[in-house]
Amino acid sequence: MSPRETPPLSAAIDRATGGTRLRRLRQSDWIRRLVRETDVTTNDLIWPIFVRDGDGEPEPVASMPGVFRRSVNGCAEAAREAYDLGIPVVALFPFTQTAQRDETGSQALDPSNLVCRAVRAIKAAVPEIGVLCDVALDPYTSHGHDGLVKDGRILNDETVELLCRQALVQAEAGCDILGPSDMMDGRVACIRSALDGAGFRDTMIMSYAAKYASAYYGPFRDAVGSSGALKGDKRTYQMDMGNTDEALREARQDIAEGADMIMVKPGMPYLDILTRLVDEFAMPTFAYQTSGEYSVIMAAAQNGWIDGDRAMMESLRAFKRAGAAGILSYFSPRVATLLR
Ligand code: PBG
Secondary structure, three states: OOOOOOOOOHHHHHHHHOOOOHHHHHOOHHHHHHHOOOOOOHHHEEEEEEEOOOOOOOEEOOOOOOOEEEOHHHHHHHHHHHHHHOOOEEEEEEOOOHHHOEOOOHHHHOOOOHHHHHHHHHHHHOOOOEEEEEEOOOOOEOOOOOOEEEOOEEEHHHHHHHHHHHHHHHHHHOOOEEEEOOOOOOHHHHHHHHHHHOOOOOOEEEEEEEEEOOHHHHHHHHHOOOOOOOOOOOOOOOEOOOOOHHHHHHHHHHHHOOOOEEEEEOOHHHHHHHHHHHHHHOOOEEEEOOHHHHHHHHHHHHOOOOOHHHHHHHHHHHHHHHOOOEEEOOOHHHHHHHHO
């Protein structure tokens, strides 16, 4: 049958649809692109990178295919690569050997710790790129927790005092955005006032406002050397996954305390939370596509079970459709390369 002949059901379909055929706008690539509501661009990307002590080549992270721990110089090179690709921000996470960890995470306060050295190296090599640093003690504590522990309990207020000092040390090194990822109560207000008091009024805070206790952090803990160290779990400070109203209360509080941007973490299993926070607060709200989310896609792709690049792009576009201002993703350089 030629398209000009009218098939028997056409009149009935036109009556039913009122003549509106929604498939019309899907018939070719150009029209699909023209009417697309949301898309991911390179401007949406934050690339988390892992820094380690010593020189030499990047060292692969076994549980995160394609992700490496880099020397301080290697981080500066990665930042250059990110800048050349158009990625606005890199986020730094330190790998710390067991021997350098202690009960109070004292390395966090050392102005010449790995993260601070990497920030300085990046700022010297690529001053135009943004740098984000986590504020939390877990890369440095012998027990792997984000805060101080006493008799098996996490001490909130004592931890916040250390976090303020850690934030200052990182701001002094040249960090642009601080990301408190610790989930202690009241830390955003205290960090903001510590920063302002020391003259760092322009240093931004992206709070991990809704951070859930999750199985998806596993590969990250490997990458930073925390997995062997962690005693117990983080459920007394990270959120319970059954809750959404609580995410609103967390975000409202962080915003009132002075957060410039907020984040939801993990990403994909929590898109409903992301959308709810965007609708409620109209703040720049970011999604952290965690290590586990990355590794799940990579593992399936390496087995030939899914098309890795397509699954990657689909996952990132889902964050944008849900309302994210941007995404922290280990895929960032790959995405930026494909978008070029
Ligand atoms: C540490 C921190 C974690 C991540 C970012 N910052 C792990 C944790 O809370 O145990 C996870 C990132 C990822 O899985 O990619 N406070």
